[in-house]
Amino acid sequence: MSEGVHTPRVLCVSRHRELALLRQRVLELSGFEVVRPETKRACLEALRSGRFDRLVICHSVSVDSAREITAEFKRRNPDSCVVAVLTSPWAYCPYPVDVHISGTDGPDTLVETVRNCEQQVQS
Secondary structure (H helix, E strand, O other): OOOOOOOEEEEOOOOOOHHHHHHHHHHOOOOOOOOOOOOOOHHHHHHHOOOOEEEEEEEEHHHHHHHHHHHHHHOOOOOEEEEEEEEEOHHHHHHHOOOEEEEEOHHHHHHHHOOOOHHHHOO
């Protein structure tokens, strides 16, 4: 990558390792740098150690953990975007996010949503 070009950093959080690995690979192939912590502790440590452009938080994360992680993410990265991956297009997200998609929307939607998060912010 050439100097001066910013590679967007994504923190991808999920309790389902297989889905997290697939999401990580799809995002990496699309030009993102992805950090995929395996535990909540590792996630919070990653947040403390660096800046992120996006948080992708998946439906498998407990509501309490998701609230804690998203709050810490926004505190440390106030201008960055939170994307929730929910179980269906009709699922309710019980914690604050900027954009939500369904896991059934597929990898192209994930990539486009992560890439264009600020333009897609939902109220």
